[in-house]
Amino acid sequence: MLTRVHRINRRLPRPFRSFTNASLFPHPFRCTMPASKPQPAAHSKVLILGAGNFGSCLADHLGDSEHQVFLWSREASVVDYFNLYHKNLKYLTEHSFSENVSAVGPDLPDAKFINEMDVLLFAIPTQFLRANLTILNRSLKDKAKLPLLIFVNKGIEIGTDALTLEIIADTCGADAAKAATFISGPSFAKEIVRRRPTSVSVASFTEAEADKTSDLFHQPHFRCYTGSDPIGIELSGALKNVYAIAAGMSDGLGFENNTRAMIITRGLAEMTCIGTAYGASPLTFLGLAGVGDLFLTCSSSSSRNYTVGYRLGQGESLDKIISTLGSVAEGVSTAKGVKRIIDKLGVNAPIAEKVYEVLYCDKTTASAVQELMELPSSRELELPPTAGGPARQLMEKLGAVQT
Ligand SMILES: NC(=O)c1ccc[n+]([C@@H]2O[C@H](COP(=O)([O-])OP(=O)(O)OC[C@H]3O[C@@H](n4cnc5c(N)ncnc54)[C@H](O)[C@@H]3O)[C@@H](O)[C@H]2O)c1
Numbered sequence: 537m538l539t540r541v542h543r544i545n546r547r548l549p550r551p552f553r554s555f556t557n558a559s560l561f562p563h564p565f566r567c568t569m570p571a572s573k574p575q576p577a578a579h580s581k582v583l584i585l586g587a588g589n590f591g592s593c594l595a596d597h598l599g600d601s602e603h604q605v606f607l608w609s610r611e612a613s614v615v616d617y618f619n620l621y622h623k624n625l626k627y628l629t630e631h632s633f634s635e636n637v638s639a640v641g642p643d644l645p646d647a648k649f650i651n652e653m654d655v656l657l658f659a660i661p662t663q664f665l666r667a668n669l670t671i672l673n674r675s676l677k678d679k680a681k682l683p684l685l686i687f688v689n690k691g692i693e694i695g696t697d698a699l700t701l702e703i704i705a706d707t708c709g710a711d712a713a714k715a716a717t718f719i720s721g722p723s724f725a726k727e728i729v730r731r732r733p734t735s736v737s738v739a740s741f742t743e744a745e746a747d748k749t750s751d752l753f754h755q756p757h758f759r760c761y762t763g764s765d766p767i768g769i770e771l772s773g774a775l776k777n778v779y780a781i782a783a784g785m786s787d788g789l790g791f792e793n794n795t796r797a798m799i800i801t802r803g804l805a806e807m808t809c810i811g812t813a814y815g816a817s818p819l820t821f822l823g824l825a826g827v828g829d830l831f832l833t834c835s836s837s838s839s840r841n842y843t844v845g846y847r848l849g850q851g852e853s854l855d856k857i858i859s860t861l862g863s864v865a866e867g868v869s870t871a872k873g874v875k876r877i878i879d880k881l882g883v884n885a886p887i888a889e890k891v892y893e894v895l896y897c898d899k900t901t902a903s904a905v906q907e908l909m910e911l912p913s914s915r916e917l918e919l920p921p922t923a924g925g926p927a928r929q930l931m932e933k934l935g936a937v938q939t
């Protein structure tokens with residue numbers, strides 16, 4: 537049954553198989569050649585780095601699809617407990633994991649182990665990715681035969697304002713970044729382990745790599761839609777976290793449905809303007825990773841970013857919220873990078889600005905909302921006239937040739 541779904545997908549004409557913006561918004565950097573070693577038809581060996589909520593749920597999903605999955609945790613207690621009970625000591629604690637998943641760690645696996653893998657999947661929060669990739673790169677000797685590289689984090693690095701593509705290029709080289717694939721979209725871990733119908737965007741500059749990732753993950757309860765705008769997909773995932781904080785703040789202050797709908801819709805307009813000025817396709821923000829994930833996280837207390845905002849709106853301090861959340865809320869650190877990016881691009885993004893001011897400039901949530909509501913009237917939808925500076929710089933760093 538599952539294999540049949542894959543076959544049907546592969547037979548469809550290309551326009552129906554994948555969402556690609558190439559004709560409308562030609563990305564001059566698309567690569568068509570496969571870059572990672574050939575993937576086995578079944579029983580791939582997958583190393584998932586990061587045994588938090590999302591790494592664990594994806595390990596379970598791939599284990600259920602008969603892949604051989606190794607889940608790396610940097611905590612010895614999590615590794616031992618998992619291998620004894622097939623449960624995660626800290627995250628999704630009620631769930632019994634697939635027998636095809638075993639835990640490894642706390643040290644990062646050695647070069648021999650890494651090179652036996654068909655797939656490396658990174659589910660590490662953005663701020664810790666650079667350090668881990670730097671160590672791991674020492675094991676990736678043969679750059680012509682890399683494992684398939686998949687990234688699921690949704691954030692912007694503090695200090696550098698780097699997207700994950702740039703972190704990969706800095707640590708593992710331009711070819712690894714061009715081959716990297718990104719999964720993003722409305723996907724709460726706790727629903728994926730219960731096999732609730734879910735869909736995600738999968739993007740890479742290298743079409744064949746996005747197809748491989750889609751093939752690996754696609755199941756009747758977990759649909760993948762491929763695309764070729766990884767910059768837009770990355771920005772979507774990072775930015776929606778900031779707007780989820782704003783929506784949570786509004787609810788925490790006691791505002792109701794009209795206000796949340798306003799934040800979601802104006803948030804989408806801001807995200808699209810920021811992305812377009814950055815050099816992404818505006819259409820990407822209408823996909824699962826954009827508006828899909830924005831809807832999800834702005835309207836559910838299951839979202840950690842929404843929860844941070846809600847508790848701020850209720851009057852709790854950021855320090856207390858972070859120290860008791862028990863899990864990462866990427867929007868808190870990402871708000872810093874977003875503020876610098878919008879300043880540099882000269883994009884009007886008042887909601888993102890106010891979130892930054894509440895988090896880092898001691899502005900109260902009530903005055904942030906009041907200031908937003910007192911802004912003069914403006915045109916509703918206007919994309920920035922110039923596009924692409926940061927994306928062009930990033931692609932120059934990748935040494936990507938025009939095709
Ligand atoms: N939870 C979700 O539903 C979900 C869905 C999609 C994407 N994501 C994204 O996936 C990423 C991970 O999120 P999560 O929900 O698994 O977070 P989490 O808070 O549940 O887990 C974080 C994991 O990172 C590990 N970690 C912390 N510091 C580390 C370090 N210095 N080096 C290596 N590992 C370290 C922790 O041990 C833990 O295993 C985030 O970018 C998040 O935005 C999460």
Ligand SMILES: O=P(O)(O)OC[C@H](O)CO
Nearest residue numbers: 721722723724839840841
């Ligand atoms: O809990 P959040 O806010 O980090 O959201 C998790 C995922 O990004 C939802 O797609």
